[in-house]
Amino acid sequence: PEFTQIDCEMSFIEQNDVIELFEGMAKHLFKEIRGVELTEPFPRMPWADAMKYYGSDKPDTRFGMKFVELMDIMKGHGFGVFDNAEYIGGICAEGAAHYTRKQLDQLTDYVKRPQIGAKGMVYARVEADGNVKSSVDKFYSQEVLQQMKAAFNAKPGDLILILSGDDAMKTRKQLSELRLEMGRQLGLRDKNKFSCLWVVDFPMFEWSDEEQRLMAMHHPFTHPKDEDIPLLDTDPAAVRADAYDMVINGVEVGGGSIRIHDSQLQAKMFEILGFTPERAQEQFGFLMNAFKYGAPPHGGLAYGLDRWVSLFAGLDSIRDCIAFPKNNSGRDVMLDAPAPLDQKQLDELALSIDIPEKN
Structure with missing residues (x-):
């Protein structure tokens, strides 16, 4: 009234x-x-921040996992996928380092679906002793991986998921879909x-x-x-x-x-x-x-x-x-x-x- x-x-x-x-x-x-x-x-x-940190003009802010750009850290170390990319970015899922290889493969298949269109996914676990174990260890020293961990402010038990591509806007949108899926799997998208x-x-x-x-x-x-x-x-x-x-x-x-x-x-x-x-x-x-x-x-x-x-x-x-x-x-x-x-x-x-x- x-x-x-x-x-x-x-x-x-x-x-x-x-x-x-x-x-x-x-x-x-x-x-x-x-x-x-x-x-x-x-x-x-601002729209620019929504796209930069969430890859969407309608971000779900019930949970974190804001994007972190990694171009300065991950480029130039011999990993061609990253070296030739226009955009490299990732999310940090707190407490998700327990994900098995099968679960990570399923996430990779998820982002490679035609509806999303990513070519692949790189992951890294922060172990109990603080070291970082990644799927691209042969290209990166522990020193570089520690810089990546610091960029996310990641802690032991966290899981880092990274996507890259030759179109920054398109890759952010793909990362947005991965973020929402992780939010769903971790029970962070509470309808109440x-x-x-x-x-x-x-x-x-x-x-x-x-x-x-x-x-x-x-x-x-x-x-x-x-x-x-x-x-x-x-x-x-x-x-x-x-x-x-x-x-x-x-x-x-x-x-x-x-x-x-x-x-x-x-x-x-x-x-x-x-x-x-x-x-x-x-x-x-x-x-x-x-x-x-x-x-x-x-x-x-x-x-x-x-x-x-x-x-x-x-x-x-x-x-x-x-x-x-x-x-x-x-x-x-x-x-x-x-x-x-x-x-x-x-x-x-x-x-x-x-x-x-x-x-």
Whole structure:
């Protein structure tokens, strides 16, 4: 009831306004539905840190195992896999040195599955006397392995798992899957424990190898961070978006942004994304025209209600409670139907359409 009236008399809406409002709503839901009282403000984690330390823009922070990069320590010792890698990183599983060779082989097979795509895994145990025993001992002296142990702050009984690859972002995502699997096996992903945070400062754009151009990471109507607007002319790939996601237990339960309300800035965004003025007007003319009437600064957040239900009910998948089932890509196949097809889509299928003109 206390959320039925909201004071929206703001001269300028900012990210903090939206975050504080929806964080309050989230705390209310936890208290009323689960009887869990969350008193501390949700931490805010920059997207860059989320990817660096967890390999995911929706990190599960119920447990540790933050990534440690090992390029300076493990490169240049004759182990070709590491010497030729663009990224070497690992996690430390506390108290998991008891894992057998069979269990480690199963973990290796897990990360080599096509869904994950790693080529292999290196492991190291910290023994009771503090020495390190690894699967690549013949390439590394105990002195180097001790440097690696120190980088993880590992202790006797800990297990270190390392992945490497020629694509840093891809390898981090593979390491993220390994981290989540280890968390599951060690019982660290307790469904009755809730770890909430905001992921902020997303990149405005991401590069598409298929399209060979920058694409909007969220959507082209997201407002860039004010201090990054000058970079739109010089280094658009470095621009950060005024966007934010609420993440709970590794699940994005809501996301939003401050929206562009200036027609010139919106036109600039379309230009960077490769839209001609004519195409921008054709697809988004309704929005561009609305700006002429003085669109106010605005922003918000969309909750995923099915994700909240699955979280509170302790379900493993939103498929068990989703109102409108989607395909394996999480897409509603009937969304926007019927709709015109791009010529590119027709070309991929070698189709042509001949629509007779109506009298």
